[in-house]
Amino acid sequence: MAKLNTPQGTRDFGPDVVRKRNHIFAVIRQAFERFGFQPLETPAMEYTSTLLGKYGDEGDNLIFKILNNGDKIYGQAQMAKDSRELALILCEKSLRYDLTIPFARFVVMNQGKIHLPFKRYQIQPVWRGDKPQRGRYREFFQCDADVVGSNSLLNEIELLQIYDTVFNTLGLSGYRMKVNNRKILTGLAELVGRPDLMLAITIAIDKLDKIGESGVREELAQRGLSGSEADKVMEFISLQGSNDEKLDRLTQLFAGSETGLKGVEELRYILGSGLTSFTRQPEIDLTLARGLNYYTGMIVEVKAPENVNMGSIGGGGRYDDLTGLFGLPGISGVGISFGVDRIYDVLEELQLFPETAQQGTQVIFFHPGAEKLAEVYGYVSRLRDRGISTEIFPDEIKQDKQYKYAEKRGIPYIAYVEDNAPGVVFLKSMTGKQRHQLTPAELDAFTF
């Protein structure tokens, strides 16, 4: 037999895995719907030109490009001046890299048809040519909810509420929600006196929990900050205390930065509106930066419980001019994303999947032999009509084989008839070891 494999970083999902994943999808979808988001799906592929340049240079390299069909590509290849242009010419289409950019493309394309504010959710796979490792795949699902066309901070509050709802419903009570505001980071750069290095500073401080204070210092120096400038950054990120304490302290620090103060006020409102309460209070994390540079307001990242080694399992934020990339300026958006595959890994590790997420067939009938098949099939049909997942073993083989099949499949009930007991259905619980002797009418009324 030939050695078969799925491409690197992709996986098959067996029956029990699909069931458990569906449980996660259902919880997320239900929350999205409950908050009034509408479903949207976009194609697996987009024009390469739509995607290129939206995720930074690294992102461009990670986009899976699709070779053009047809036999003209050899000639086309001659026209390219460099490899970047080659990719554009040879690969007009690419697999989607996230759900946000395709959504922005959709909004711009359909600006005449959609009513703002537009709230959509999208649950689809995305593809990234990253090197796979734990919690990182080349094909994985994202579940996004975004609102475009509204500047209200109420959206931020609701989106955080969705995170809270979903993770609690999934039983992942130890999750941690970190929030920050891009304006605060801008304020920091102004405070330091290096607004030009805002991006460099955020990239450096984002690594604090990984490389420590000394590491951040080195990184800052490498990126061109002087010692005293770095001191200010370090003072800023070492702010401790409750959310309110941090906000109060920031208000003092940002006395000279209008942008910084704006960011503080936004967070103060989002976290202290009093409109709702969180099971797990979001925590202000001044080192939270998030890579995508289109964020402009609140940013949020969800981390797995501390005892699980897994990066972020969700993230999002506000972006003031996403559609501006496609020529439609002035529309603000805010959104969040769930990383289902990582959430799956975390729930699996913590054994948080409920039994019900695993339930498939409830009852299996043994094959009764040709003469009684019609009678038994009648029982099967009636159970199915009641909405009970029912199987009949398709082959007439020794009963002990059929038992083993039922046991392997984890089917909770087996049923059979016997020649010497006409009109009786034997129903046996595989777990409780009880055997019921039922008339057809009693079977119809039986609660599984």
Place this chain on the structure above:
RNA sequence: GUGGUUGUAGCUCAGUUGGUUAGAGCAUCAGAUUGUGGUUCUGAGGGUCGGGGGUUCGAGACCCCUCAUCCACCCCA
């Protein structure tokens, strides 16, 4: 993309400093036993030792390349 790890039957792994026909447990299949299955017994099938090349009289073991895997970095969900 950079660095490292691992890769022997469907699964988990043995396999001594390179040396005869590559093993075990579990699983699978067949039969027996079990007076409705889970027990027990017997037997069988199944491996181009990830793939390719090289060193050697001889390679599952050593070297190179490649593929996959896991981990760290980068980045991210």
